Amino acid sequence: MSLLGKMFYKEQPHVQNLSHKVSIIGAGNVGMAVAVSLLGKHVTNNLVLIDPIGDKVKGEIIDLQHGSLFLRNALIGGGNTFEDSADSKLCIITTGVRQEPGESRLVMAQRNSEIIVKVVKMLIKYSPDTMILVVGNPCDVMAYVAWKASGLPAYKVMGAGTTLDSQRFRVELSKKFNINPSNIHAWIIGEHGEHSFAIWSSVNIGGTRIEKINPKFGTDDDTEKWSVLLKDVLGAAKTIRELKDYTNWGIGMSIATIAKALMTQGGSIYAVSVNAKGKFGIEDDIFISLPAVLGSNGITDIVHLNLTEDELARLHNAAKILKEVQDSIKIEEKEVKCKCRRCK
Numbered sequence: 001m002s003l004l005g006k007m008f009y010k011e012q013p014h015v016q017n018l019s020h021k022v023s024i025i026g027a028g029n030v031g032m033a034v035a036v037s038l039l040g041k042h043v044t045n046n047l048v049l050i051d052p053i054g055d056k057v058k059g060e061i062i063d064l065q066h067g068s069l070f071l072r073n074a075l076i077g078g079g080n081t082f083e084d085s086a087d088s089k090l091c092i093i094t095t096g097v098r099q100e101p102g103e104s105r106l107v108m109a110q111r112n113s114e115i116i117v118k119v120v121k122m123l124i125k126y127s128p129d130t131m132i133l134v135v136g137n138p139c140d141v142m143a144y145v146a147w148k149a150s151g152l153p154a155y156k157v158m159g160a161g162t163t164l165d166s167q168r169f170r171v172e173l174s175k176k177f178n179i180n181p182s183n184i185h186a187w188i189i190g191e192h193g194e195h196s197f198a199i200w201s202s203v204n205i206g207g208t209r210i211e212k213i214n215p216k217f218g219t220d221d222d223t224e225k226w227s228v229l230l231k232d233v234l235g236a237a238k239t240i241r242e243l244k245d246y247t248n249w250g251i252g253m254s255i256a257t258i259a260k261a262l263m264t265q266g267g268s269i270y271a272v273s274v275n276a277k278g279k280f281g282i283e284d285d286i287f288i289s290l291p292a293v294l295g296s297n298g299i300t301d302i303v304h305l306n307l308t309e310d311e312l313a314r315l316h317n318a319a320k321i322l323k324e325v326q327d328s329i330k331i332e333e334k335e336v337k338c339k340c341r342r343c344k
């Protein structure tokens with residue numbers, strides 16, 4: 001009899017609870033920040049990390065596994081192929097090349113969309129019913145590409161959107177008001193990029209809409225110049241990139257929070273990239289960042305914001321730009337061959 005046989009009276013085979021599997025695709029700076037945040041927030045104890053390129057992902061998996069002692073015995077698997085992602089409830093795509101200096105978003109969109117299509121086809125092969133959250137940039141357009149490539153209903157596919165921008169906005173406001181950012185309700189919507197904008201009219205602290213006190217709040221005519229604060233918010237990515245080359249911790253934590261809403265506690269609202277067709281006068285399938293209610297099967301509702309005329313015009317402008325980029329992308333429907341042991 002083996003040592004295990006001598007140690008235990010076996011009652012039944014050991015079965016792992018696989019119902020909360022989250023797969024992260026891309027073990028770069030963002031992917032690893034998402035992984036650590038998901039584990040630290042106990043969003044899942046069944047994590048898979050996949051990166052088709054290089055050995056780094058294998059090293060990251062072993063390294064993280066050594067932390068599982070402190071992470072509710074989390075199961076951490078993955079590698080270069082997609083088989084371990086089978087039956088994921090949520091797949092988070094962080095693959096993508098970063099923008100080269102001087103490179104247009106459009107060129108980056110085409111390059112990254114080719115990666116997204118390949119990745120999504122593989123994910124759907126193993127998890128046909130998964131939810132997909134796209135982080136790779138330009139994330140609104142990449143969410144559209146993921147939706148097209150996946151064949152999933154739109155409510156199951158979203159992009160990180162302007163969650164991070166809204167988070168940055170709340171943090172900057174919190175520094176001025178000296179209030180915990182979780183008690184400040186403020187949104188950036190539109191496109192996660194050059195066409196995002198703040199909904200100053202809805203900034204609310206402690207049940208008080210600031211615009212009611214200062215009707216010029218956030219406008220160029222405001223003598224207190226609150227709008228200056230937006231420079232730090234919208235320029236944050238550039239500032240951080242100049243200092244450390246990439247951004248990862250802020251997005252890692254916001255993705256873990258979105259994932260928590262999708263995995264455990266429905267009813268939380270985040271400004272994710274959603275298909276806005278039929279909302280706010282948008283007529284086409286355009287993925288754009290709007291506050292949406294998240295539940296355990298994806299997006300349940302999109303908030304019917306009370307936008308001012310100017311804010312609505314900005315939203316339509318962002319939608320127009322996003323549609324132009326979406327339309328410029330060629331999404332090839334070609335079959336992707338899996339190199340995993342099961343399919344070889």
Ligand SMILES: NC(=O)C1=CN([C@@H]2O[C@H](COP(=O)(O)OP(=O)(O)OC[C@H]3O[C@@H](n4cnc5c(N)ncnc54)[C@H](O)[C@@H]3O)[C@@H](O)[C@H]2O)C=CC1
Pocket residue numbers: 026027028029030031051052053094095096097098099115134135136137138139160161164192246247248251
């Ligand atoms: N939505 C948001 O708020 C944010 C988005 N990002 C975006 O996230 C993406 C990842 O950024 P980082 O992790 O810093 O980059 P990184 O270079 O550290 O990691 C990217 C990963 O993608 C993988 N990859 C590259 N080409 C691939 C291909 N052809 N097929 C499969 N995998 C491939 C690489 O192996 C690498 O592990 C970028 O597009 C970046 O702009 C970053 C921060 C915030």
Ligand SMILES: CC(=O)C(=O)O
Pocket residue numbers: 137164236237247251
């Ligand atoms: C890189 C990026 O999209 C950000 O940090 O906002």
